[in-house]
Amino acid sequence: MVVRDGFRRARRITGAIVLILSLVTAIWHPGDRSAFWQGVEGRLLDARFLWRGPLTPPEGVAIIAFDDAAMSQLETFPPSRSALAKAVSFAAEAGAEAIALDFLLIDPREGDVGLAEALAETSAVLGVAEAPADAGLQDLESGDFSVVIAPELNKPLPALGPTETLRGSALIGHVTLRHDTDGAARRLGAAQYLATEDGNAWYPSLAIAAMKASDDELDLRLRSSLTSGRLSVGKTLIALDGRGAIPLNFYGQGGTIPTYSFASLGDADLTGKIIFVGATATGFGDRHATSYDATFPGVELHATLAANAIEQRFLRRDAVTWVWDVALALMASTLGFFAARLDRPWLGAFATAAAFCVLALVLQAAFVAGWWLDGVTALLSLLLGASAGIGLRLVQHRRRAANLALYQSPLIVERLADATDPRFEAAARPAVVLFVDVANFTAYSEKLGPEGTADFLRLFHGIVEQSVEPLRGIITHFAGDGAMVVFGLPEPGSDDTIRALRFIEALYVAVGSSSDWPGLGLRVGGHAGPVKTSIIGGKRHKQLAVSGDVVNTASRPQDFAKSQSAAIALSSALLMSNPDARDRASKMGLRPAGLHTLRGRNEPIEIWIGPSPVSVEL
Helix, strand or coil, X not given: CHHHHHHHHHHHHHHHHHHHHHHHHHHHCHHHCCHHHHHHHHXXXXXXXXXXXXXXXXXXXXXXXXXHHHHXXXXXXXXXXXXXXXXXHHHHHCCCCEEEECCCCCCCCCCHHHHHHHHHCCCEEEEEEECCCCCCCCCCCCCCEEEEXXXXXXXXXXXXXXXXXXXXXXXXXXXXXXXXXCCECCEEECEEEEEECCEEXXXXXXXXXXXXXXCCCCCEEEEECCCCEEEEECCEXXXXXXXXXXXXXXXXXXXXXXXXXXXXXXXXXXXXXXXXXXXXXXXXXXXXXXXXXXXXXXXXXXXXXXXHHHHCCCCECCHHHHHHHHHHHHHHHHHHHHHHCCCCHHHHHHHHHHHHHHHHHHHHHHHHCCECCCHHHHHHHHHHHHHHHHXXXXXXXXXXXXXXXXXXXXXXXXXXXXXXXXXXXXXXXEEEEEEEEECCHHHHHHCCHHHHXXXXXXXXXXXXXXXXXXXXXXXXXXXXXXXXXXXCCCCCCCCHHHHHHHHXXXXXXXXXXCCCCCCCCEEEEEEEEEEEEEEEECCCCEEEEEECHHHXXXXXXXXXXXXXXCCEEEEHHHHCCXXXXXXXHHHCCCEEEEEECCCCCCCCEEEEEXXXXXXXXX
């Protein structure tokens, strides 16, 4: 009960530490922190997009592209202002609700007047971006936000907007694209804070400005802080991430949103749609890596945001999702901890793999529902819990192995523990078998009582153990005041007999030098020959067994020693197994006693007997 309580206490403490660490990980939110973890989170998000598959975009968005075919017709790059005017006029005549030009028209050029007239005839949006810090301030109208609640940013960059001829003919939306740390574009800034002649102003993204142009009654409201925010587009509420950006919910590869080449606009269906005009020609450079496509057109990024807003199909990654990240992290770490610490390794591995699958399904289900949960946080928490569970299981197994090792010799515990199917070779092999017991123990134990007897047996067993282990012998079992000791396991050696004799000497010396020993004598009998070592027992309870005629014979010389008032009785077969054994036996005081038929045997064997060898020099 004490051991079990110790395991439970260790599990509780380890589980509490895992929960605390997973909570710290979730609060840290690694997917939004270092460049490395941001890159990992980006890849995990890409995997969720690929697992979900492409979607059909809404009917309300389309693109007019100045692609390779269009540029080969125009024979000029970038497109001339007259070409842009022609695209705007065509879209307007085709019934487009709004037209957004994904171009920075910052330099005065021929055709500006015609483009301005075309823009004035429809609802249009022109691009603005950040200029270098030393650039002059432009006279631009402020953004179209009716309400802005956001911190004043220090030293905003100047606005880089359309040429003076084009100003006032269209709304303004920023076209700035910022990539994640791995170089991919997965979100667009909801608004850009820029400096103008009339002061600093917030400008909505090109897509949001296009929606405003399509419906002048739309009320744009921006509420943002350093950690979260929201953008209201009429009745549509868009949650911003911690960077003040809107995560894009991609529909597929480039071209998934209906795209029409400027070179062949005759069949373009633009009625009632928000049209984005941009360049996709080879070499233009406005290509970006996304979850679906390594060369995604920049203009389609803006069109994707507009499509998301029309369908209200957003990816939410704000303070609310952070709370869910914390809850998921705690759940993942708990699941991993309980799965990995299952007692059987194969079951723990299976349960841990199942926990990973469950976590992946939860992340994917949340993603499909529009929640971008931090996969890095969840996976790190699961790995943390699983690692702690595996570590606890290993500690418990080591503790169990250490406890069980007390019941077997250290020489065979490791061999048994490491074997897939623990067993010894079936063939018999030579060994030396000794039996040790305490003389007059029965009479002595009568006055000790149960507790005193147990204390004495612990003393006796400890003396046997300290005498045999340095000599690499194995105690196969204790039986009351008796012990069976074998030399030659798990592998036989040429010095087994010598080590057995040294053990006998060490045993008597240890008894003689023990201040707690009550003065009782010891008897030792032994024999040598082939024995069979095996693991016997049922499916769950097994034990080491040494069997053979040698074992039976080795226990008999003790009776003969008692009849001869001797302390030691060893068979001649034992002493003859090593050339130096007879000389050492003589020095120990052993002398041949002739052939004798021992109890239970038919054939006589030669026996050597002798007194206690405490005076023999080791």
